[in-house]
Amino acid sequence: MSITLHGVRVEVQGxxxxxxxxxxxxxxCLVIVGPxxxxxxxxxxxxxxxxxxxxxxxxxxxxxITRARPEERNVGYLPQNLALFPHLSVLENILFGARxxxxxxxxxxxxxxxLAKLLRIEHLLNRPSPLTLSGGEKQxxxxxxxxxxxxxxILLDEPFSSLDNFIKRELTxxxxxxxxxxxxxxxxxxxxxxxxxxxxxxxxVMLEGKLEQVGTREDICYRPxxxxxxxxxxGSNIFRGQVIENKSGAVVAKTFQGLTLELPSKRxxxxxxxVVFGISPREIMIIRPGRPLRAKVQVNVLPAQVTNxxxxxxxxxxxxxxxxxxxxxxxEIPTYVFRDLNINPGxxxxxxxxxxxxxxxxxx
Amino acid sequence: xxxxxxxRRPSLRRPDPFHMTLVGLVALxxxxxxxxxxxxxxxxxxxxLLDSLxxxxxxxxxxxxLKTSFWAAGIAVFxxxxxxxxxxxxxxxxxxxxxxxxxxxxVISPVALGAxxxxxxxxPLGLWVQERLFPVVFNVTGIIVAQATITLSLVIRLVKxxxxxxxxxxxxxxxxxxxxxxxxxxxxxxxxxRPGILSAFILAWARALGExxxxxxxxxxxxxxxxxxxxxxxxxxxxxRIEKAVVLIWILIILSCxxxxxxxxxxxxxxxx
Numbered sequence: 001m002s003i004t005l006h007g008v009r010v011e012v013q014g015x016x017x018x019x020x021x022x023x024x025x026x027x028x029c030l031v032i033v034g035p036x037x038x039x040x041x042x043x044x045x046x047x048x049x050x051x052x053x054x055x056x057x058x059x060x061x062x063x064x065i066t067r068a069r070p071e072e073r074n075v076g077y078l079p080q081n082l083a084l085f086p087h088l089s090v091l092e093n094i095l096f097g098a099r100x101x102x103x104x105x106x107x108x109x110x111x112x113x114x115l116a117k118l119l120r121i122e123h124l125l126n127r128p129s130p131l132t133l134s135g136g137e138k139q140x141x142x143x144x145x146x147x148x149x150x151x152x153x154i155l156l157d158e159p160f161s162s163l164d165n166f167i168k169r170e171l172t173x174x175x176x177x178x179x180x181x182x183x184x185x186x187x188x189x190x191x192x193x194x195x196x197x198x199x200x201x202x203x204x205v206m207l208e209g210k211l212e213q214v215g216t217r218e219d220i221c222y223r224p225x226x227x228x229x230x231x232x233x234x235g236s237n238i239f240r241g242q243v244i245e246n247k248s249g250a251v252v253a254k255t256f257q258g259l260t261l262e263l264p265s266k267r268x269x270x271x272x273x274x275v276v277f278g279i280s281p282r283e284i285m286i287i288r289p290g291r292p293l294r295a296k297v298q299v300n301v302l303p304a305q306v307t308n309x310x311x312x313x314x315x316x317x318x319x320x321x322x323x324x325x326x327x328x329x330x331x332e333i334p335t336y337v338f339r340d341l342n343i344n345p346g347x348x349x350x351x352x353x354x355x356x357x358x359x360x361x362x363x364x
Numbered sequence: 365x366x367x368x369x370x371x372r373r374p375s376l377r378r379p380d381p382f383h384m385t386l387v388g389l390v391a392l393x394x395x396x397x398x399x400x401x402x403x404x405x406x407x408x409x410x411x412x413l414l415d416s417l418x419x420x421x422x423x424x425x426x427x428x429x430l431k432t433s434f435w436a437a438g439i440a441v442f443x444x445x446x447x448x449x450x451x452x453x454x455x456x457x458x459x460x461x462x463x464x465x466x467x468x469x470x471v472i473s474p475v476a477l478g479a480x481x482x483x484x485x486x487x488p489l490g491l492w493v494q495e496r497l498f499p500v501v502f503n504v505t506g507i508i509v510a511q512a513t514i515t516l517s518l519v520i521r522l523v524k525x526x527x528x529x530x531x532x533x534x535x536x537x538x539x540x541x542x543x544x545x546x547x548x549x550x551x552x553x554x555x556x557x558r559p560g561i562l563s564a565f566i567l568a569w570a571r572a573l574g575e576x577x578x579x580x581x582x583x584x585x586x587x588x589x590x591x592x593x594x595x596x597x598x599x600x601x602x603x604x605r606i607e608k609a610v611v612l613i614w615i616l617i618i619l620s621c622x623x624x625x626x627x628x629x630x631x632x633x634x635x636x637x
Contacts, residue, residue: 069539070536071542077537079537083531086556100542100544146541
């Protein structure tokens with residue numbers, strides 16, 4: 001089922017949600033990323049019915065549930081601690097919702113079997129306590145418990161935060177498969193960008209209680225709506241300057257230190273207007289000497305000096321000082337590419353700030 | 365392998381003035397408390413013990429104490445648990461005043477509390493309660509009322525702390541799965557708090573068992589009527605029957621030890637979080 005939030009405003013003991021609006025269609029997964037304390041848990045608690053919004057509405061498939069009690073909403077919720085009941089066995093935990101929702105026991109047990117098979121937890125069903133399960137097992141048991149009552153929407157609060165990286169990757173991919181099999185509508189909050197990109201059909205960015213932007217991966221990465229969103233992906237590549245030329249669909253901006261870049265823009269910027277612009281470290285490329293330049297990389301090509309190189313497992317971070325302006329920038333290149341380049345601190349290189357992936361915003 | 369043991373041993377063995385001072389202090393206080401309790405052991409001869417087995421007064425005091433303190437603790441837990449839950453989960457204006465008021469009976473002098481109770485049960489409302497419901501002043505019910513009033517505060521404080529340690533997301537999870545507030549309380553919150561509530565009950569029971577000041581003021585010290593263990597100790601000391609008082613004291617000591625040990629045991633096995 002689809003879920004829609006319209007201008008939801010919540011205030012709880014000094015924490016705020018400011019006019020949150022979005023829509024998730026049936027079977028889609030919205031992942032909201034944001035740092036700790038951004039209000040992500042508060043948002044899920046509100047959708048679950050723990051807090052009543054001061055303003056705005058929540059619609060579940062057109063039904064207004066803004067003021068409904070949690071038990072009347074039919075949402076599934078995996079809180080960050082998973083809240084597996086320690087005084088009940090694994091099976092009793094999964095069956096918990098059956099009694100309240102008046103699902104006949106034989107039907108509920110048949111569904112437990114189905115879910116246990118799907119989630120690969122059949123061997124755990126006779127464990128007397130959930131406390132002896134591993135992190136990944138707990139997760140799947142909690143999910144089975146939530147899915148037993150066939151919720152319209154599933155809310156996941158940082159579901160992988162307590163897992164180590166090895167299990168995390170496997171579970172993330174696996175969860176995606178489960179949700180697509182069941183055609184579940186999912187709202188997932190996390191601070192992990194990689195997890196968000198792996199799972200999301202739509203991405204949202206939440207900062208200080210405000211949902212800054214909701215959109216596709218490309219929207220969020222390359223057309224950030226606010227500087228806050230842009231900062232998530234730009235690393236240190238954020239520059240301040242002013243517009244010096246206005247072309248159709250593009251502007252030329254120059255930093256106060258003299259770095260000049262051509263930027264794609266759908267907005268109207270005045271000449272002289274102060275702007276902030278930037279680029280993801282992954283969208284700066286090194287021009288290999290002697291190779292013909294493709295059309296896309298013929299603008300924004302600059303000489304630079306490498307100041308530092310760090311290995312970040314799978315990719316290398318290369319820190320640059322741009323010649324002429326002295327501005328600093330960082331780029332991230334896949335390790336297998338890096339090996340061919342023979343770059344070291346002190347090396348001089350030609351880099352291209354790919355025009356299509358630069359963003360520009362008016363200074364706030 | 366360089367095990368942790370190899371690493372730790374030298375630092376523990378090195379004489380450390382800070383550590384030695386602490387050990388000395390602990391030894392001193394343990395010795396003091398130990399001496400305190402065992403100093404009257406000379407009064408406990410085999411004869412006294414055998415006599416006390418046949419002593420009706422001792423059996424009466426023990427029976428009455430166990431009965432009244434059990435009821436008092438039960439009443440305190442029955443009323444205290446929901447109040448504690450409410451205070452743990454709700455924030456409202458004036459909460460600090462309500463909290464303070466509820467704490468007051470454990471803090472003020474028991475004699476003062478007993479006097480306050482005595483005066484209250486002589487007001488029109490108190491007299492109405494005594495006439496229509498149950499007699500209190502200089503009565504066994506008076507013992508229960510005095511003990512329950514004191515232990516209620518204790519139970520509220522202890523159980524509130526227990527509820528506060530239970531993550532509200534357990535309750536949210538239950539409600540989202542379809543349970544209403546009652547169902548959630550019965551099926552999730554209460555079972556999670558059970559070890560804590562049980563230990564609060566035991567501590568309240570122990571506190572009631574030793575209660576003297578408020579009890580004696582409200583219910584009086586009448587032999588074979590309102591004579592609890594502490595009152596029996598007081599009466600026997602007052603009439604210089606030291607051996608009997610010591611037997612009574614040792615009954616209290618043994619009961620208290622059992623209580624403290626059982627609470628420790630509960631804490632060790634019943635903590636979920």
